[in-house]
Amino acid sequence: MTNAEIKQADKDLIWHPFAPLISPFEYIPIKSAKKARLFTHGGKTIIDTVSSWWVNIHGHSNEHIANAIHKQALELEHVIFAGFTHEPAVKLAKNLMTILPDNFSKVFFSDNGSTSIEVGLKMAFQYWCNLGQENRTKVIALDGAYHGDTFGAMSVSARGGFTKPFFPFLFDIESLDFPTEENFEQVLAHFDELTSDEKCAAFIFEPLVQGAGGMRMYSPEMLQKLVALAQSKGIICIADEVMTGWGRTGTNFATDQIEANPDIMCISKGITGGSLPLGITACNKKIVDAFQSEDLEKALLHGHSYTGNPMICAAANASFELFQAQECKDNIQRIHNKHQAFIEQLKTFDNIENIRLTGTIVAFDLKGFGETGYDSEARKKIYPYFLERGVLIRPLGNVIYLLPPYVITDEELELVYETLLGFLREG
Ligand SMILES: Cc1ncc(COP(=O)(O)O)c(C=O)c1O
Known part of the structure; x- marks a missing residue:
């Protein structure tokens, strides 16, 4: 044409x-x-x-990634991820475990950044349900946040022009002022109050840099204090590393720059080097333990047709090799x-x-x-x-x-x- x-x-x-x-x-x-x-x-x-x-x-x-996709496409392009598994997915999980926090123990596959957030939110909500605390439904999010365009992700994002037609359909959240050197004491005091509410389930944040909100940056010291405070009260901390992951902030993940580890990490964008779409929601043992059951009601009933697609996993593994190289x-x-x-x-x-x-x-x-x-x-x-x-x-x-x-x-x-x-x- x-x-x-x-x-x-x-x-x-x-x-x-x-x-x-x-x-x-x-x-x-x-x-x-x-x-x-x-x-x-x-x-x-x-x-x-x-x-x-x-x-x-x-x-x-990138030729290394393209070759990996090509090779995988000729061997196993796709297989239903319910009832089956395959080497590219297992290899990717193993690769991820080498750079995720030590106490992380499982990864869940989805299709993009927004779905990785949906899964993270569902994991956090169901964590409390599985522990018999269904009343824990409140999420705290940072003012100005952008977590994606699906309904859960929109709900925990800032209300504004992007989401206006959908306001009636979004669930309520608690919004925390974006932390700055000037307001941090007040923000921390407000956060203390919000996390003390027995309805509080989770705190979700873009670590160190709020992307679509205007590349707004805040310090690792502030983030450390927020995460440590939330975790001292058992609140689930969800790090949205969709944009900040894969070296973007100078470390593998932005949360590597703080001492505390989040409970759940949402990863996407750079994971396949920009070749194919993939979302990963990774979590620590504390979350996994709440789902360790043979009861279907306690299972995370979520999945997408392309979950764990072998070509996408192969692309992510190839991208991982490039990412690990000194170059x-x-x-x-x-x-x-x-x-x-x-x-x-x-x-x-x-x-x-x-x-x-x-x-x-x-x-x-x-x-x-x-x-x-x-x-x-x-x-x-x-x-x-x-x-x-x-x-x-x-x-x-x-x-x-x-x-x-x-x-x-x-x-x-x-x-x-x-x-x-x-x-x-x-x-
Ligand atoms: C921090 C963050 N979370 C989630 C998303 C949503 O990712 P996707 O566009 O792949 O759904 C984005 C997209 O820009 C993002 O920057």
């Missing part, structure tokens, strides 16, 4: 995510991609600074160092504020854009500005951030930084 034919058919037939049907933007047909670069049908190159929605940690069209660790550190140096340049601009860095994520806020939501004027102006210059940057309201694939080269990073600085100079 020609570039024009693809665009027309897309416009006629396809409903894209997170966008009005009459879109201010044209969808750009991408023909191929390699490492940090996307190649359009029209012959342009675009540097992907957002790892294609934060999934693509090893870069695009990947070096790249994470290299990007962090480059961002750090870039921050010094950013500090010279007075049209931005809140410059922040965690691991491979650098972010700052643009001043002077009144509206800061997803659909803000800032986004409508900035997104096309960078695309025209061959750089994919998707601002979150007035927040500009970089979250690149780990294989991005120094030269590509320099080009992205220069383009950003040029934009800031233009004011």
Whole structure:
């Protein structure tokens, strides 16, 4: 098909995510991609600074992952995961156990970040049911959170433009102010109160960095205090590592930077290196013990058709091998160092504020854009500005951030930084 034919058919037939049907933007047909670069049908190159929605940690069209999928597809492409098991799934579980907290003992497979959250919530609720405490139904979540688009995940996410039509269908939660250096004492006192409620079941959080909420960052010390306090009262702590996992914050998982371990971890995005969709909900022995029963009523009655798909597990195992290699660790550190140096340049601009860095994520806020939501004027102006210059940057309201694939080269990073600085100079 020609570039024009693809665009027309897309416009006629396809409903894209997170966008009005009459879109201010044209969808750009991408023909191929390699490492940090996307190649359009029209012959342009675009540097992907957002790892294609934060999934693509090893870069695009990675050969090691592609070969693993190909090989697996010819041997066992799929099998029902009820009543059967297979080596790729078992191997993945074993691989995960080598990087999950020591007291973790089981993994549950689903299809994406949102479903990993659904499973995490169901595990937490049913944990209390299985212990005979059905009244424990309250969840505490951080203000500004984004945990996904299914109903449970929406319920524990911030109420806002994304979820407005569904407010009547979402379950109530307790919202905790986002912790900052200024408000932390009050936040901790409020958290103490909320976790003392005998109806309190779980605390869910994006550790260290709130992604879609605007790359908002908070310290490991604060997170440690929150998790330790919740666990001292037996509250189940659910770490949503969907975005922060796989080295994004500098450690394998963001919660590796605190002493306490969560009870449940939700993992997705980077797990297959951005090749195929997979959600994992992992949990510790405490959770597992509450389900150790032959009684079907005490079983977690949840599953999806593609649960544990062998090709997806093979992709995740291949991605895991790349992730464990020294080269990947070096790249994470290299990007962090480059961002750090870039921050010094950013500090010279007075049209931005809140410059922040965690691991491979650098972010700052643009001043002077009144509206800061997803659909803000800032986004409508900035997104096309960078695309025209061959750089994919998707601002979150007035927040500009970089979250690149780990294989991005120094030269590509320099080009992205220069383009950003040029934009800031233009004011
Ligand atoms: C922290 C977090 N949790 C959950 C999700 C939902 O993941 P998915 O889009 O794969 O359903 C996202 C997606 O951006 C996320 O950033």
